[in-house]
Amino acid sequence: MRLLRIVPDDTKFDFMRFRRISFPLSALLSILAISLYFFHGLNFGIDFKGGTLIEVQSKAGAADLAKMRAALGALGLGEVQLQQFGAPNDVLIRIAEQPGGEVAQQQAVTKVRGALGNEVDYRRVEVVGPRVSGELLSYGVVGLMLAILAILIYLWFRFEWQFALGAMIANVHDIVLTIGFMSITQIDFDLTSIAALLTILGYSLNDTVVIYDRIREMLRRYRKLPMPDLLNASVNQTLSRSVITHVTVSLALLALLLFGGQAIHSFTATMMFGVVLVGTYTSVFIASPILIYLGVGTGRDSLSSPDRDK
């Protein structure tokens, strides 16, 4: 039986050559992403900004957004956003955080129910007061940093410090670019987005660790091989595995993206970008060559053991 071979055996692609392009490119993209974050901003959901989120489904056919907007606008609740959410009769209503503390948020919901009356089904109502939204935001940020730190320490244990540092730079770069993506697309940024970012971190590292494992093995075996060649060999050898795994993860994410519905759409789209697109790129073009710059592999020549070729 002829089996599917996406990646031919014994590829000898020179990945390391691209580092003179990939590094400046990544630096540029990172700066772009960071400035997008500061100037364009993220579309913070109510989890972090506070406020009210109501998902309604009009009972009779497609929803009349204009009419609803007018009805809600007259309530004096400040900024009210309406958008279609999936099916044409599904509407997502977002109301900014009301001044007046926790009680005011509840009053806003009551007013909306009064205005829209029985014409709609209330699929989902979420109210987050100022106290909780502040906490969720700080927990989210702290959590991200904690995860980065914990993984850094773990990698330091298992590999040398250059590997830990290299992996961290590559993967923080992943997160930065993903945040840039979220800023451009203005995708909802809420708690599930933090979940997506943390998962991207985990999976990206997955990839990087597999390559590093191979590099470490090669370093032990081939003492005289120049670093770029050694890194190239490592990446080429793990290429088949990387591609196949990325295909399977993409298939799983694709299923979620197509059939998972609007509720987790922002989560799945973010994951798709972070794991599939960016993660692959950084593992090969950033995480590996960065080891050259961090000085891995120098000083091997001074060891006296001969080449142990297979």
Add this chain to the structure above:
Amino acid sequence: MLYFTRWKAAAIVLTAFVVCLFAVPNFLPEKMVQSWPKWAQRHVVLGLDLQGGSHILLEVDTNAVRKEKLETLRDDVRRVLRDARVGYTGLVVRGNSVEVRIREGSNFDQAVDKLRELSQPLGGILGSSTGQRTLDITTEAGSLVRLTVTEPALVERIRQSVEQSIQIIERRVNELGTVEPLIQRQGTDRILVQVPGLQDPTRLKELLGKTAKLDFRMVDVSMPAEQAAQGRVPPDDEILYSATQPKNPYLVEKRILVSGGDLTDAQPGFDQRTSEPIVSFRFNTSGARKFAQVTQENVGKPFAIILDNQVISAPVIREPILGGSGQISGSFTVESANDLAILLRAGALPAPLTIIEERTVGPGLGQDSIAKGKVSAYVGAVMVIVFMLATYGLFGLFANIAVAINVAMIFGVLSLLNATLTLPGIAGIVLTVGIAVDSNVLIYERIREEVRGGRTPINAIDAGFSRALATILDSNITTFIAAAVLFYIGTGPVRGFAVTLGIGIITTVFTAFTLTRLIVAYWVRWRRPQRVPI
């Protein structure tokens, strides 16, 4: 790597089988499962986003608790000093303390000794070993005594208030007749109420929002209320307004005659004469006695029935009420009378509660989410299975079997833990399928390399496993750390994702280390292959 003793093989298969069995109750109808023993009934709990229901987070007003404790302390100081016949002035609450000045000529040291008795060790018998007490008592300038409530005492009082509030909330929520609600404390001063299946939490929020402090006090008829409101309010009185429109002022004594704490029962009903909705109530013995005494002494005068510092009604006492029961009337609807009766029966909250977060999901959305979750899971699984078969043929089949058992085991563990499954949790399972395959891919690619390098089939397979397993461990641990952090900082649906991701990683590593190896090992032994078919 390929050698398994009979015992080891049996142990592995048995473990996997038993864990998978725990997943079974989830897929059988309720009635069948209910007759099984409790430990076999453990199943996955559907999160609110899949089941529909309300999630309400309440915060106890700790400042109110603090204030109440200090006011009680002030009243205690007054009582102690009066009983000891010690003259004092300037009894006041300042910050976290009560201050009082002992008059010249009174016995200062005796007063201080008596006041020291108010301070108790925290934790009763155990408290004396920690040395913590409820009050810190200091003196100044030979005449000022300051009693400060210690931090641990305040924390303890807040904790008690939260526990008490939880019990009262339980009673109130149970009156709604809903499915088993979840009520638990969160942190030091928060209470989480989750009611599955509740679509419109408006009534629930109303029931939770009212403190329901009922008291009975005399109305001061010595001057009209409006006059007192504009001018000076007598020191023993205060102005309170009626609960319903029009908001009339009442001049009411501060002294509480009888309070809601003495009620044994409250029922909604209808007035005999006017057929208006009313709430009838009954006092316990001591309440009945107080009530009888008050009504005997004050026939012909009005008294105020006050709920949460608003006057509900102020009837005139026409005759002494000795039976200890009565009724409250005044602009009730049938529903508000019923609600008030519920609140009075459940008891007054020790401190006001504020709703700081609310998430309600309707059943329609819940069912949609489950359906979508199922479809994406099936489609994702099928795509991955087909791809694996195409890429690795027979070994792909082994990998697929291992992944299938992996998913069953995830459900098994979730059931064992009675864990909550949310929509992101389902996404987590789908993702786990994607990544579980990676472990097998690592092994197989290694095997292919070893074959290319010139090893015999059996050696290649063996080497493939041994070399790949360390990498599998390393790469999965990093994702696990991310899942652990997410579990710690996340709430609700996100936590559900962290749980399934974390469990998925553990089962993945287990199946890669054991099941896949086992299947391949037995195949090798059975077939004794000349070539590795990948």
